[in-house]
Amino acid sequence: MTSKIGRAAKYAAILAGLTMAGGAVAQDGDTLKLGYISTLSGPAGSYGVEMLNAYNLGLEHTGGKLGGKEVELVTGDDQAKPQIAIQLARQMLQRDDIDLMSGLLFSHVGEAVNSVILPADRMVVASVGGSSNLAGAGCEANYFIASWNTDTMFEAIGAYLKQEGVERVAAIATNYQAGWDAVSGLKLGYESDLAAELLVQLNQSDFGAELSQIRAADPQALVMFLPGGSGIAFQRQFNQSGMQETVDPYLATFQADETTFGALGDAAAGTLNAGPWNPELDNAANKKFVEAFNEKYGRNPSILAAMAYDTVLLLDAAVGAVDGNVRDLDAFREALENVEFDSVRGEFSFANNHFPIQDFYISRIAKGDDGTLRNELVTRIFEAKADSHTGECQMK
Known part of the structure; x- marks a missing residue:
């Protein structure tokens, strides 16, 4: 090659x-x-x-x-x-x-x-x-x-939150198509209204105002879709705010794995995330x-x-x-x-829309005996799952 x-x-x-x-x-x-x-x-x-x-x-x-x-x-x-x-x-x-x-x-x-x-x-x-x-x-x-499709990952998070009986959920996402899809998928899986729903700019780095809004909403869980540097900046500021003591963070797996562990450090331990793959499969x-x-x-x-x-x-x-x-x-x-x-x-x-049919899993970031962070497999939340848009697809 x-x-x-x-x-x-x-x-x-x-x-x-x-x-x-x-x-x-x-x-x-x-x-x-x-x-x-x-x-x-x-x-x-x-x-x-x-x-x-x-x-x-x-x-x-x-x-x-x-x-x-x-x-x-x-x-x-x-x-x-x-x-x-x-x-x-x-x-x-x-x-x-x-x-x-x-x-x-x-x-x-x-x-x-x-x-x-x-x-x-x-x-x-x-x-x-x-x-x-x-x-x-x-x-x-x-x-x-x-x-x-991004919304299916967040549908998995929503389904898990519903299954676990979490009553107040807030969401923060980047204000573009994938962020809108993330919030839409979360609502589809959770099947209840959100306590707060915030959209922020791509590459935003200061989240003081948003953190104040989240604190005022008093959620039990906070679901995040903030790719790239924005996600790392937000998670650091969230941890510094002290809210992680009472608010559980949830992310898509690609925001909570080896691409971000180094930047987030040990504060990421315990964070739950959803995706169609885990290293332990x-x-x-x-x-x-x-x-x-x-x-x-x-x-x-x-x-x-x-x-x-x-x-x-x-x-x-x-x-x-x-x-x-x-x-x-x-x-x-x-x-x-x-x-x-x-x-x-x-x-x-x-599936008929040329997106995968696959299982989805909930994983938890854990600190291993050697001191390194890794994603432990918690449970399979969806089996042979197609996304929610297959019925809308009339293939050209």
Whole structure:
């Protein structure tokens, strides 16, 4: 596998210790040009680099190939900005003539990439970055996502809070599509009104006013969707406020795992989170992944890493089913819809909207005997769960 990488992404990759060969490989019948756009710099850059690390690990495990075809990974840093993502997508089509697109992190950036890639008759197989629109009325025949729709993760939190009899719940989320989806999903699972519902700006760093509003609402639980640096800043300020003594915090797993443990410190211990994966899941693919990631990076992988790694395994199976001819969209779509592979999550399939059907778990951050933080598996809250938008999807 070789890779072509832009200046900003290359800088982020060097900082993260990624090993990627520079320069392009001439396209031939045995080479698959795979576009990969993600957020590799800025406040959320650590998320994107974590995923790229795992994506490359997956490609190592497939011998640098997908479905038997050598992979040229053409990588770009969207900086979490839709306009930059659009420029990168156009460049990858016009200059690199990519065969399909993968990667992605933020939902608003993903929709921007789709606006360029899908009309060009290329498949998008995203690792992360889904939205309720893409899962529902805006579903696309040539768009698949390997991870989740944000609202389903928070629906799992809401269902757990209802199950546990928590009576007063507040929510704080970033004011963009994924944040709206998070609050919507929480309400769907909790099935009761919220004590407080706050929306804040992307990359906000001072939460004094919001913390005062939360204190006034007197919740038993606080559910947070604040990705990137904002989430770390808020959790620090929340802990400093003393409210953690009476208010239990809940997050999506990608806000409460190895990507944030270092910044949050021991104060994160006890925090509950929801997601479709945990390092402790007992299956062969997961054990291989967790062990290999630990050997390479000295710690457990995050859930974002797991989704990126699984995307590679998924693509390896689907690309192989069409003998590498991913531009035969009808055949490739059918292969993806019926894909069978050994997922790190165990059972995996796609719903009619091309979002996963999968189990969801509640995990708790705990401090191990060696002093390191890790996510302990608490319970499975949903089994073979499709998101709530499948009925809205009339596939084009």
